[in-house]
Amino acid sequence: MPRQLKAILFDFDDTLIDWGAVNVSWRDIEAAQLERVHGYVADKSKGYRASFEELIDIYWERTRRAWSEGRVNLRAPNMPQILLNTLRDLGADAELDARIIFEIYDWNAVPGAKVFPDVPPALQHLREHGIRTGIVTNASQPMWMRDAELITFGLIEFFPDCRVSGADAGYLKPHRRIFEMALGLLGTDPEETVFVGDNPVADIGGAQALGMHAVRRVNPGSSYNGRVTKPHQTLQSFAELPGILDGWYPEWRGSGR
Numbered sequence: 262m263p264r265q266l267k268a269i270l271f272d273f274d275d276t277l278i279d280w281g282a283v284n285v286s287w288r289d290i291e292a293a294q295l296e297r298v299h300g301y302v303a304d305k306s307k308g309y310r311a312s313f314e315e316l317i318d319i320y321w322e323r324t325r326r327a328w329s330e331g332r333v334n335l336r337a338p339n340m341p342q343i344l345l346n347t348l349r350d351l352g353a354d355a356e357l358d359a360r361i362i363f364e365i366y367d368w369n370a371v372p373g374a375k376v377f378p379d380v381p382p383a384l385q386h387l388r389e390h391g392i393r394t395g396i397v398t399n400a401s402q403p404m405w406m407r408d409a410e411l412i413t414f415g416l417i418e419f420f421p422d423c424r425v426s427g428a429d430a431g432y433l434k435p436h437r438r439i440f441e442m443a444l445g446l447l448g449t450d451p452e453e454t455v456f457v458g459d460n461p462v463a464d465i466g467g468a469q470a471l472g473m474h475a476v477r478r479v480n481p482g483s484s485y486n487g488r489v490t491k492p493h494q495t496l497q498s499f500a501e502l503p504g505i506l507d508g509w510y511p512e513w514r515g516s517g518r
């Protein structure tokens with residue numbers, strides 16, 4: 262007897278959020294945040310003598326190295342840890358309150374990034390049928406940072422209890438641990454959960470290895486490396502998702518309120 266559909270997990274970037282119009286480098290995106298942090302730390306720490314250029318150079322070299330190692334061993338870079346360690350290695354007072362540093366850093370949605378217009382109606386439709394939804398993203402920022410974007414984009418209400426980043430799990434997709442963390446938060450089995458993402462390696466290969474049905478959002482802007490896994494289904498628009506679910510879980514529309 263086929264299992265019931267209980268939840269859908271979504272990749273975040275290039276699946277829910279369209280980055281196609283963002284043409285600034287990450288280093289430039291983060292420069293304003295880092296400059297504020299640099300000013301605060303220089304003001305509060307007598308031992309901190311770094312210039313802003315030194316901070317950004319060292320921070321970016323460590324970030325770049327963490328990502329290139331992570332792509333091989335699937336251990337997730339942890340952005341707050343990299344930044345705090347860099348500040349301390351440059352002489353910042355170890356007693357500085359990390360919470361204040363990240364309030365000053367004040368992460369939010371990057372100008373130009375926007376929600377794909379097909380996303381809110383699809384999430385609404387799933388919710389009306391009692392299907393739970395979660396996010397699994399290969400981000401070096403914990404979700405307590407990326408939540409600011411979900412609030413700005415008006416999406417946070419759809420993901421009340423399952424938002425997992427690489428930094429939260431310690432691992433990057435396609436490692437099974439990040440998927441297991443999300444399934445644990447939802448309390449669902451892989452057979453009851455569908456994964457939707459744009460990356461055939463991280464999203465599709467990772468989800469299928471756990472036994473989830475995997476749907477690939479075809480996004481011409483997406484890039485990926487590694488062995489490509491064939492998805493169970495592909496879609497160009499989230500409007501196609503209900504029909505795909507009908508094929509796997511014929512009863513799913515009747516499971517709602």
Ligand SMILES: [Mg+2]
Pocket residue numbers: 272273274275276458459460
């Ligand atoms: Mg993606």
